[in-house]
Amino acid sequence: MAADPPTRKRIAETRSVRMVDVARAAGVSSITVSRALNSPDKLSPATLRKVRTAIDRLRYVPNLTAGSLASNRSHTIAVIVPTISNSIFSETIDGLARALAPHGYQLLLGQTQYRLEEEAALVQAFLGRRVDGLVLTGVRHARGVRSSVMRAATPVVETWDLRDRPINMLAGFSNVAAGRTAARYLLDRGYRSLAFIGGEDDRSAKRLQGFRDQALAGGAGAVATALLPSASNPAEAGQALSRIFASGRPRAIFCSNDMLAAGVLFECARLRIGVPGELAIMGFADLPIAASVEPRLTSIQVRATGMGMLAGQMLLGELRGEPPRERVVDLGYAVVERAST
Amino acid sequence: MAADPPTRKRIAETRSVRMVDVARAAGVSSITVSRALNSPDKLSPATLRKVRTAIDRLRYVPNLTAGSLASNRSHTIAVIVPTISNSIFSETIDGLARALAPHGYQLLLGQTQYRLEEEAALVQAFLGRRVDGLVLTGVRHARGVRSSVMRAATPVVETWDLRDRPINMLAGFSNVAAGRTAARYLLDRGYRSLAFIGGEDDRSAKRLQGFRDQALAGGAGAVATALLPSASNPAEAGQALSRIFASGRPRAIFCSNDMLAAGVLFECARLRIGVPGELAIMGFADLPIAASVEPRLTSIQVRATGMGMLAGQMLLGELRGEPPRERVVDLGYAVVERAST
DNA sequence: TTGTATGCGTTATCAG
């Protein structure tokens, strides 16, 4: 009893029920118990019943650690994200979890707080745990990550960005192209002076790059820019707006995350700035909140959940030994036009 | 090389580098390598250097699965939440991860989708993995959960609610009392007809219960109520508001989550309903968005992150063998008054 | 400070 130290001690000293104990109770060998658990169809119904009865009676809980060591399969997938607090990533994790759960795979979670060295340390730790697969965020990694993963021959899926030669597999989209599309969309609607609010991370930087390139190409001037450390706090985005206003009044603003866009929208409400009349706002990711605020936010939809599910399916396929049809899947993105632009 | 099937096969057939290999290369025994990894201060500087050189040269990655089996310590904590998509829970997970990371513990994540049987299955799976600790959401569990956990003598912390006799430890607050406080707060400000929008889960139900009890005791009539399956989608909250309006116009509404409160606020903007002039809105959890919307939301702050951190500290203490000072910690809650009421 | 012997609980292999 965990709540009761003396009792607990007694139990801890009692050796826990093992497979052989079940085997003895059922009058079979321990390998038969193993099969009852892992491939029940290989046993006769009678034996199976005996074993299951013994398992229930002894309340046997198989030690999966021992199983992992023996079989060299941990039935564990690790996912590494910058932070779980940014809902774009929790959506991806949710999708991944949903894809894996029916197959009995468990999820190990690691957060880098947007620091590459942290990612490298996590990868090392997860490889030590002999995870069966790895899901990474982004395509830029600390040196050593790529080679460690490849040496371990662990299947990996990179997400949330695109490139030609992934470590192993990739399910993502082009952030640069998405940024370009945002600029083109705004330019097409006649907005000439543009601004950008986003995070400091690699992917946000790429969206900015695409946005800026297209703005220049389209004849708009320089893009007023504010970069935030946290990347998803709406209040900070509101403050960033003031900083941008300090050096001029853009006609439209693109935010690299809907939470930031929402923060900008709320700040406009406080400042009595009409949206989209005086300032058009465009978000990114198409989170639930984008469709809920007033006016509803135009956004770029990126299928965060789908990315997680696809990553899961790619890993499962690889683990089953099926060669994947495509190692790089570009899930694309789509402009969702609403009232804010 | 994961990207290259033939090579991969070759590597898979090559036996991976083990501790003995490092030991041989360094001219020591394997236990010395083990100590270099786990208790380096017990080795002479010279030996330590030799071993580390060998580790680097051979690119040795310790097999933590084998270590877990031998030491009966997995350095793994499992956390089970209804869903990671609800940011109140991702905050708690974040706090937990932050508390554990410096101590080398990894996090296993399980989602129940608000289903108790799912929780029971996850607990079973995690106990099989011999996690060193378990963090559960809420105090209501499927039958068998309590006894399984106690039999395994695995430290466990329940969160997000309160009760006298936890399975083992608890870091939470009283949802019933929080609901009462919300009602009292609104009644004190003269709002007489009250409404509630929340989820269908146990904790939301308790907030409603407290809210309703206090409303009755305070002389307000029946509480118009809408229960949502998803518990955190702002658009659904907006629709729920219409349903409530169908049977009358409350003067104030309490939402069991700030995301829902925000959705109600946005719907009011669309319907041109003044907040708080015509309808006062009160949220729950004090998420970042509460302080960002216009008008800013009055909310009940519950320290979601702190709950996770405390849960982590309680587990770490227990794992170090320190008897906890308190098995039940009530983290309380606080009304954060803003412009929406 | 370092080493030896042994066990952790399961699954793979091969045999029957």
Added chain:
DNA sequence: CTGATAACGCATACAA
């Protein structure tokens, strides 16, 4: 369909 035996790779206990 069932079983005997040998790994799996590391840590603990004890010894030197």
